[in-house]
Amino acid sequence: MKNNLIAWDIAETDFPSQGSIKDKLKFLIGYAILAPSGHNTQPWLFKLSEYSIRIFADRTRALPVIDPDDRELIISCGAALCNILVSSKYFGMNLDVKYFPVDGDMDLLAELSYTGETERTELDEKPFGAIVKRHTNRLPFAEQEIDGLILQKFETIASEEKVTLKVVYNEEIKEEIIKLIEKGDRLQAQNKSFCRELAQWVHPNRSNTSDGIPGYAFGMGDLISYTGPFFIGNLDWGNIQAGRDRNLVVGSPVLGVFESNDDKPEDWIAVGVALERLLLTAASEGIAASYLNQPVEVPELKEQLKNILKINGYPQLIMRLGYGKEVKPTPRRNIEDVILKDS
Known part of the structure; x- marks a missing residue:
């Protein structure tokens, strides 16, 4: 598997059951980064402490043309937060969530604090198992109704x-x-500004970039995928x-x-x-x-x-x-690249 797809190989058996609470919380971030985001910008950052995770909006990854108010950016961060909650329940960790915990700091979206152990239930298993299976499918669906x-x-x-x-x-x-x-x-x-913005986030299939949308997500073959950014930005x-x-x-x-x-x-x-x-x-x-x-x-x-x-x-x-055919995952940044270090 390419390095920019390795994040999808996360294994529950690697959960640090004998580690510190901080180690366990860090492991949960590995599931957070698998959430969907507009143009796959992955606009989130995390700050770890001994007993909590803080989720920040990474506005350096904003899309000012398509998303001038950062609305979709924050929706994406909400999806990442959800993955932390789903995985924490699976691993028996109870987290208390406070939204916008610091008045006036609109980049700090939420703080999730560990409050103790909890029992996993059968209801926790399916959504957790689906985190690594969920991929945006931009291809045609089958002619099959949903119950x-x-x-x-x-x-x-x-x-x-x-x-x-x-x-x-x-x-x-x-x-x-x-x-x-x-x-x-x-x-x-x-809208030329829109086209230039989108073109910056569309990449050839063989690109090693850890964000954005590879051509295969649109059904492009390797050769045609090299023309995607030019086509979007100029035609x-x-x-x-x-x-x-x-x-x-x-x-x-x-x-x-x-x-x-x-x-x-x-x-x-x-x-x-x-x-x-x-x-x-x-x-x-x-x-x-x-x-x-x-x-x-x-x-x-x-x-x-x-x-x-x-x-x-x-x-x-x-x-x-x-219902559609199985599709490949899109790239993800390394977990170390989304965790804020102590200054």
Whole structure:
């Protein structure tokens, strides 16, 4: 396995059961870094102490064009936080979470403090096992419906995190959302700043970079993957992407749209936690997901999306869900690169 994929080889048998609490907490960060993030920027940092982990937003990895408020950045950090909570339960560690524990420090998103041992339950096993299986799948899905009970479970997960998941399987509503996605593709492709930003995070298949999106994640072969960054940064690819996204949505049994009551960092973290909980539950059932968030990212389309879905809150994320072929993982940074050292 390439060095930039080694993080996915984490083994539960390596958990330092005889080590210190700090050693155990550090091990959990190995699962945190497997969370999804926009353009695979991995915008998180962690600070370890003897009995706690602090999670920071790494704004040096922000995407100012597509994500000017760092909304998706913080959602990504919420997903990483979720992986810590899931893995801590599996290893019998109880963690207390405080969000924004230091007034005025909006980079410090959460502090997770060890409060003692806890018993692992059967309910802890499936989501934990899915952490290393969950990979964003940008390829077509199979023509297979998702059981209604599973979709209800997804909705329950969202409500437990005090956000809402709108499951969309009505073909007329899907078609209206598809049209917004197509508009978003064309508008983003015409924005040169957006194209340059995206091109910086798309890499050839054989690249050794530890972040960003390799061409194989889009179904590109090795040779064509070398042209990806140039194509994205210099040509108008809007119509091509719009057609591709239409086919992806039409071939997906359902769409899921996350909605929050407010639009503040606290809400974004909650969406991230709910998202990763859903993705882990989905992965344990063999269900994959990818994102089509253009109608949320393009301001003039967001209000239209709200009207289509008849929601009063704030749409945060659009995903498609379905059964697909197994895909390769994307690169991850080394755990030592995301842990802040004492100054």
